[in-house]
Amino acid sequence: MIAPLPTAPANIPLPARLPIAARLPLLGLYPAEYRAAHGEEIAAVFAEAVQDLAGRAALREWAALAAHALRLRTRLSSSDSIGRIAAGAAPLILAGGAGMSMASLLIELFLRNPFGSENSGHPASRALVVAQSDGWGHPAIQALVVAQTCSWILALLCACLGRWAPVRILVVLGILGRIGPALAFIPHRWLADVLPYMLLMPFGIVPCALLLIAPPDAVDLSLRGRRETVLAALTLMSGAAILWPHVSGYVLQRRLFLHWGGTPDLVWLRFMSFDTTSLLMAIAAWPAAVMSTALLHHLGAQRPDRLRAAGIAVAVLPWAAMLPPPYYFLLAPAVPEIDSRDLVRNASVVLALLATATLLAALRRTLRRARPTDPPGLA
Amino acid sequence: MADRHLQEPTRLVLTALADAPRHGYAIIQEVLTISGGRTKLLTGTLYTALDRLLQQELIRVDHEEVVAGKLRRYFALTDQGRDVLTAETQRLRTGVAEAERRLALGRLQPNRGTA
Numbered sequence: 001m002i003a004p005l006p007t008a009p010a011n012i013p014l015p016a017r018l019p020i021a022a023r024l025p026l027l028g029l030y031p032a033e034y035r036a037a038h039g040e041e042i043a044a045v046f047a048e049a050v051q052d053l054a055g056r057a058a059l060r061e062w063a064a065l066a067a068h069a070l071r072l073r074t075r076l077s078s079s080d081s082i083g084r085i086a087a088g089a090a091p092l093i094l095a096g097g098a099g100m101s102m103a104s105l106l107i108e109l110f111l112r113n114p115f116g117s118e119n120s121g122h123p124a125s126r127a128l129v130v131a132q133s134d135g136w137g138h139p140a141i142q143a144l145v146v147a148q149t150c151s152w153i154l155a156l157l158c159a160c161l162g163r164w165a166p167v168r169i170l171v172v173l174g175i176l177g178r179i180g181p182a183l184a185f186i187p188h189r190w191l192a193d194v195l196p197y198m199l200l201m202p203f204g205i206v207p208c209a210l211l212l213i214a215p216p217d218a219v220d221l222s223l224r225g226r227r228e229t230v231l232a233a234l235t236l237m238s239g240a241a242i243l244w245p246h247v248s249g250y251v252l253q254r255r256l257f258l259h260w261g262g263t264p265d266l267v268w269l270r271f272m273s274f275d276t277t278s279l280l281m282a283i284a285a286w287p288a289a290v291m292s293t294a295l296l297h298h299l300g301a302q303r304p305d306r307l308r309a310a311g312i313a314v315a316v317l318p319w320a321a322m323l324p325p326p327y328y329f330l331l332a333p334a335v336p337e338i339d340s341r342d343l344v345r346n347a348s349v350v351l352a353l354l355a356t357a358t359l360l361a362a363l364r365r366t367l368r369r370a371r372p373t374d375p376p377g378l379a
Numbered sequence: 380m381a382d383r384h385l386q387e388p389t390r391l392v393l394t395a396l397a398d399a400p401r402h403g404y405a406i407i408q409e410v411l412t413i414s415g416g417r418t419k420l421l422t423g424t425l426y427t428a429l430d431r432l433l434q435q436e437l438i439r440v441d442h443e444e445v446v447a448g449k450l451r452r453y454f455a456l457t458d459q460g461r462d463v464l465t466a467e468t469q470r471l472r473t474g475v476a477e478a479e480r481r482l483a484l485g486r487l488q489p490n491r492g493t494a
Contacts, residue, residue: 042426044449045403049422064423077427079434217386217427 024062029069071215078218081307087218088311090211091159091229092291094167096315097174097208098156099236099287101149106241148177156233160226164216175208207318220308232294239286285349288319292353299361313354320347385467391418392428393437393456393464400441400455403429429454437463 026046027039046065050058071077078084155170219225295312298304385393388410395401395409407420420428432438437460441453456464 038426038452040450041403041452042422044451045407045425046422048404048449049407061421061423064421065426066423068423068427071427072430078431215427217388217424217431221386 024066026062026065026069029066029073031073034072074213076213076215078215083213083215084218084305084307085311085314086210086214087220088305088308089207089315090214090219090311091225092232092294092312092315093207093211093318094152094155094159094171095229095232096236096287096291096319097152097171099233099290100240101152101174102233102237103240104145105149105153106237148174151177156230159221159229162221162226164219164221168212168216171208171211175205178204204318207315210314228294228297232290236287236290239290240283243283243286284319284346285353288316288350288353291316291319292357295354296357296361299358300364304361313358316350316354320350385463387418388420388424388428389432390464390467391420392425392432393460393467396438396454396456397461397464400453402451402453406454432460436460 027035027043030039030042042065046061050061053061068077071080071083075081076083076086078087151170151174155167155174158164158166158170220228291312295309295316298312299309391410391413392406394413395406401409403422403425407422407425410418410420429438433440433454436457438454439457441455443450443452445451
C-alpha cells in the first residue's frame, strides 16, 4: 500500500526513499495539542532516524513512537498520574503472580502430600489417593502447572535483571497459560462459575492488564526496587507454601468424605488442631499483608512518592477477590453453601490491612516531624 | 528524585545535554557516541524521556530553529538537571572506585579462595 506521507507536515522535505514504516500513520495518533506543539519536530527526527534503516528496524522506530503517541492519548505515560500509579502497581503485581506461581510449583512438584505416604494412616493421605484417581498428579496436569507457573517465574528473573520488555511478554504468556486451560474446562459448570474470579484474581487479566499498560520508564527497576520486588515474591511464596498444603489437605479430605457421604467438617476437626476458617482467611490475607507492608515501607520513607504508593495500594486490592485456590473445589455443585460473604470478608481484611499500613505510616511521619532536631555538634 | 537513581536512557540524555544544548536527532547521535555504539535510542524512547525530563524541570527548551526546512528544537539542562546529573555521576564514581579497590585487593591475593 503506497500512499502519500500522511504523517509528515507538508513543509518538511523527506528523503526520496523511505521505509514503509515511515508511511504508516503516526502523527494522527498523537493528541491534537501535543501534535500541534511537537508534531513537526517529531516527524523531522523520525524521518532522519529511519532514512538509513532497513524495514524491520524502521518498523521498530515507528512502533516506539506509536506507543509514545498512544500513551499520551490515553494518559498512560510516565508524566501522567494514571501511568505512574500503574507503574507503582506493576512490580507488586509481578511479585504476587511470581510468588504464587513459585508456591504452586513447589507444592505441586515437591509438597503434594504434606501428610506422609499413602500408608501413613493419615486420613488426608487417603484423600490424596482419591484425588489422584480423579486426575490430580497426572503428568499432563503437572506439565500444565509447570507451564502456567514458569512464565511468571521467568518474568520475575527478567525484572531482577532490569529487563522490563521480556517481563511483559512473559506475563502475557502467563495469562494465556491460565485462561487457556480454564476455557477448556468451561463445560464443567463449577469451573465456569469461578471463571470470573480467575480473571479478576491477583494474577488474572485485570491486574495483569495494569502491569502491561504501566509505562516502562516509570517502573522502579533500580537495584533497591528490584530487591523489594524479589523480597515480596519470596515472602509471599514462603507463607503460601507453608499454609497451602494444609488447606489442600482439608479440601481433599472434604472431597473424600463427600464422596463417601460423610460429614467433612467433623472429620476435619478430628485430625486438625486449628480452625479451618482462620486458615483459609490466613492464606487469603497473607499476600495482602505482605504487600501492605511494602506500602507501609514506602509511605514511611522520608519523601514518599504518593502516586507510587497509590499504585502499591492498587496492587493489593485484587487480593480482595482472592479465594484460596483450593477453595474452588468447595465450589463444586455438591457443596453449594459458599456465598458472597467470603468475598466481603476478604475485601474487609484487605481494606483493613491497607488502612492500617496508611495510618501507621502517617503516625511515623508525624512522630518524625515532632522529634526535636539535635543541635549541631551534639552528634 | 535524589533517592532514586536514574534509568540509563535518562542518564544518557542528560549526559548528552551536559556540555551544550542539542536537538532531538543530535541527542540520539550523541547518546550513540557516549555509549560507544551500544545504545541507540528509539525516537519514541527519546521523546518519552524528554517529556518526563521537561515535566521534572531537569531540562528546558533552549531555542528553536528551522534548518533545511526541518524544525529543530534545542533542549538544555536546567540547574536542577545539572545537580541531578552531578549526584548521579558521584554515585557511579563511588561504585567504580569501590569496584577498582576490590579488584586491586583481589590481585594482591591471587590464591585466595582456591585452597
